[in-house]
Amino acid sequence: MVTIETRDASASARAETIISAQKVNVYYGDFQALKEVSIDIRPRQVTALIGPSGCGKSTFLRCLNRMNDLILNCRVVGKLLLNGEDIHRPGFDVVDLRTHVGMVFQKPNPFPKSIYDNVAYGPRIHKMANGRSELDGMVESSLRRAGLWDEVKDKLAGLGTELSGGQQQRLCIARAIAVEPKIILMDEPCSALDPVATGRIEELIFELRRDYTIVLVTHSMQQAARTSQRTAFFHLGELLEVGDTNDIFTKPRHERTEAYITGRYG
Amino acid sequence: MSTHLQKRYRRQRWFVAVSRVTILLALLFLVGLIVSIVGRGWSGFFRGEVQITVALPETVLENSGKVRASVYKKLIHKALLTDFEQHGITDAGSLENIIGFQGALKLRQLVRKDPDSIGRTITTWLPAGKFADGYLKGDLSTQTLVELQVEPDLIRYFEILDRSNKGRMVFNWSFFTLGDSSQPDTAGIGGALAGSFYMLLLTFVLSFPTAILAAVYLELFAPKNRWFDLVEININNLAAVPSIIFGLLGLAVFINLMGVPRSTPLVGGMVLALMTLPTIVISARAAIKAVPETLLAGAMSLGATRMQGVFHHVLPAAMPGVLTGTIIGMAQALGETAPLILIGMVAFIHHIPAGPMEAATALPVQIYLWADNPLRGFAERSAAAIMVLLAFLMIMNISAVLLRKKLEVKW
Ligand SMILES: Nc1ncnc2c1ncn2[C@@H]1O[C@H](COP(=O)(O)OP(=O)(O)OP(=O)(O)O)[C@@H](O)[C@H]1O
Ligand SMILES: [Mg+2]
Numbered sequence: 001m002v003t004i005e006t007r008d009a010s011a012s013a014r015a016e017t018i019i020s021a022q023k024v025n026v027y028y029g030d031f032q033a034l035k036e037v038s039i040d041i042r043p044r045q046v047t048a049l050i051g052p053s054g055c056g057k058s059t060f061l062r063c064l065n066r067m068n069d070l071i072l073n074c075r076v077v078g079k080l081l082l083n084g085e086d087i088h089r090p091g092f093d094v095v096d097l098r099t100h101v102g103m104v105f106q107k108p109n110p111f112p113k114s115i116y117d118n119v120a121y122g123p124r125i126h127k128m129a130n131g132r133s134e135l136d137g138m139v140e141s142s143l144r145r146a147g148l149w150d151e152v153k154d155k156l157a158g159l160g161t162e163l164s165g166g167q168q169q170r171l172c173i174a175r176a177i178a179v180e181p182k183i184i185l186m187d188e189p190c191s192a193l194d195p196v197a198t199g200r201i202e203e204l205i206f207e208l209r210r211d212y213t214i215v216l217v218t219h220s221m222q223q224a225a226r227t228s229q230r231t232a233f234f235h236l237g238e239l240l241e242v243g244d245t246n247d248i249f250t251k252p253r254h255e256r257t258e259a260y261i262t263g264r265y266g
Numbered sequence: 267m268s269t270h271l272q273k274r275y276r277r278q279r280w281f282v283a284v285s286r287v288t289i290l291l292a293l294l295f296l297v298g299l300i301v302s303i304v305g306r307g308w309s310g311f312f313r314g315e316v317q318i319t320v321a322l323p324e325t326v327l328e329n330s331g332k333v334r335a336s337v338y339k340k341l342i343h344k345a346l347l348t349d350f351e352q353h354g355i356t357d358a359g360s361l362e363n364i365i366g367f368q369g370a371l372k373l374r375q376l377v378r379k380d381p382d383s384i385g386r387t388i389t390t391w392l393p394a395g396k397f398a399d400g401y402l403k404g405d406l407s408t409q410t411l412v413e414l415q416v417e418p419d420l421i422r423y424f425e426i427l428d429r430s431n432k433g434r435m436v437f438n439w440s441f442f443t444l445g446d447s448s449q450p451d452t453a454g455i456g457g458a459l460a461g462s463f464y465m466l467l468l469t470f471v472l473s474f475p476t477a478i479l480a481a482v483y484l485e486l487f488a489p490k491n492r493w494f495d496l497v498e499i500n501i502n503n504l505a506a507v508p509s510i511i512f513g514l515l516g517l518a519v520f521i522n523l524m525g526v527p528r529s530t531p532l533v534g535g536m537v538l539a540l541m542t543l544p545t546i547v548i549s550a551r552a553a554i555k556a557v558p559e560t561l562l563a564g565a566m567s568l569g570a571t572r573m574q575g576v577f578h579h580v581l582p583a584a585m586p587g588v589l590t591g592t593i594i595g596m597a598q599a600l601g602e603t604a605p606l607i608l609i610g611m612v613a614f615i616h617h618i619p620a621g622p623m624e625a626a627t628a629l630p631v632q633i634y635l636w637a638d639n640p641l642r643g644f645a646e647r648s649a650a651a652i653m654v655l656l657a658f659l660m661i662m663n664i665s666a667v668l669l670r671k672k673l674e675v676k677w
Contacts, residue, residue, distance in 0.1 A: 125578075
């Protein structure tokens with residue numbers, strides 16, 4: 001299977017690759033969830049992963065920070081390079097990988113602890129702050145970047161789990177950026193949110209993409225179109241097409257891509 | 267359609283009604299049990315006291331530190347006889363029935379504390395003897411005393427005591443502080459309480475950390491292979507093993523093989539820890555399983571190691587369930603008798619153990635011993651000890667519920 005890749009506007013962009021997946025296959029037991037997926041992720045861009053349910057978007061996303069390791073019967077075969085370094089090579093530090101590649105989950109999953117502790121957890125375990133005031137600063141700036149500061153600044157000691165769904169998701173984003181990752185993986189971060197909260201998260205993604213590389217799984221074509229520069233279309237475990245978001249949405253090359261984005265998928 | 271709906275409603279009403287009746291029945295049994303035990307045992311917490319005016323002549327008590335209790339008993343009996351003369355009582359039978367050895371001990375204690383009283387005549391309250399005790403607490407009515415063929419003069423004297431307010435009922439603190447005894451009035455649960463305390467402490471210290479580590483490992487670290495299945499099946503089997511088997515195991519392995527001293531809370535705690543272990547492991551695993559997996563994933567996605575994720579987030583979130591299971595396991599251990607009998611914690615032990623290495627009994631074993639004792643008065647002690655045991659169990663179970671409510675994680 002050959003992935004159709006739209007030509008890049010400039011050759012220099014091609015050289016800039018932060019993550020490179022090469023012929024990645026993923027198996028859950030005997031079931032093959034991903035087949036020969038190859039894709040380059042560009043730094044400081046939003047890459048949207050779209051495709052019908054069960055096509056392997058989440059599975060691929062979890063490859064990028066090796067969260068598939070947590071799944072007992074999951075096996076990943078193939079090459080995944082982060083800044084040219086194979087993240088599966090023996091001796092590669094997974095913990096270090098995950099500090100560079102943060103993740104926001106489909107369902108908000110704040111810790112059942114205070115808002116402050118939620119954000120401070122990452123910096124604490126990595127000993128990033130010297131002293132309480134520095135940690136306070138990190139918590140505040142992370143919450144500010146996640147657009148949550150004004151809503152929670154008076155109740156930092158309150159439980160993170162008692163926030164609204166949209167606030168919880170922004171808290172999870174703040175928690176992820178507090179460890180200063182370079183890449184943020186987002187698995188349908190708005191699937192549990194109403195349009196207003198979704199709008200805020202999208203603004204946030206807009207905001208964040210200047211400094212971070214974002215890989216965003218989404219079921220919303222509009223969201224992919226609004227927020228991403230590049231879009232990858234998955235289908236039944238295969239990466240069918242990847243290219244500039246504009247191109248994918250205006251002139252998809254694969255008929256299945258076209259069927260999917262125009263809502264004629266079936 | 268609507269008749270069908272009515273039928274379904276009717277069925278539901280039936281179900282609710284039947285459930286209520288069963289719950290009511292269960293409650294009724296519980297109330298019956300409590301009423302019968304309290305009715306039989308309440309008097310064990312009290313004792314009768316008789317007021318007496320006794321002369322303490324210098325000649326007899328010169329060297330008060332060394333005077334034997336029997337000397338005091340004679341003084342008391344002399345005082346009683348004086349009192350008898352006043353009321354025209356001639357044949358009251360054995361005076362021990364009014365104030366016995368306990369009274370003598372108490373008087374000696376009083377005199378030793380206050381040597382100035384020697385040479386004077388003092389009026390004081392002393393623990394009542396066998397029949398007087400029963401009479402003052404209302405256990406023995408005049409009619410029962412008649413049936414027991416007690417001397418009529420003794421009964422008359424009791425009535426005089428009553429009328430002149432020289433008999434009273436007080437709370438029997440010594441029931442909690444004294445050790446076992448061959449006489450019911452000097453028998454207390456102090457030794458059994460201490461034994462149970464050391465034993466439970468050991469049980470907790472041995473089983474709680476072990477069980478938690480086992481549960482965490484099995485639930486979050488162990489590869490799910492054939493060995494895992496084997497361990498899992500065996501833990502479940504272990505939870506179903508009758509407790510007496512654990513006693514046999516303790517006898518064979520801990521005492522005979524490892525040489526742990528017999529009859530001690532140490533070996534008892536070890537046996538009960540083994541018995542409690544599977545209970546705690548199973549409830550801890552269930553509690554851990556109930557924590558959403560996304561919690562661990564969230565922590566690990568921030569670069570926490572699996573162990574950090576588990577100990578920082580998963581285990582604290584599972585703690586209410588773990589603790590509930592632990593308390594219920596400990597309550598089980600507290601009420602366990604059979605295995606303790608096998609490892610020799612059933613002996614008559616008068617002194618109160620000062621540590622887990624000294625021979626001791628435990629509360630349920632003490633109940634068993636007393637319930638088996640034909641001497642009048644032990645049945646009441648036994649029922650009182652049951653009340654204490656039940657009170658502890660109730661406290662533990664209520665605290666389990668409260669703890670769960672307080673620590674429960676809101677998602
Ligand atoms: N833990 C697992 N064990 C076994 N199979 C799995 C597991 N997780 C996912 N799969 C399978 O792998 C395939 C891809 O799943 P994945 O979750 O990556 O899909 P997805 O594209 O994210 O779908 P959705 O849009 O519904 O979230 C599916 O067929 C799914 O059944
Ligand atoms: Mg998914």
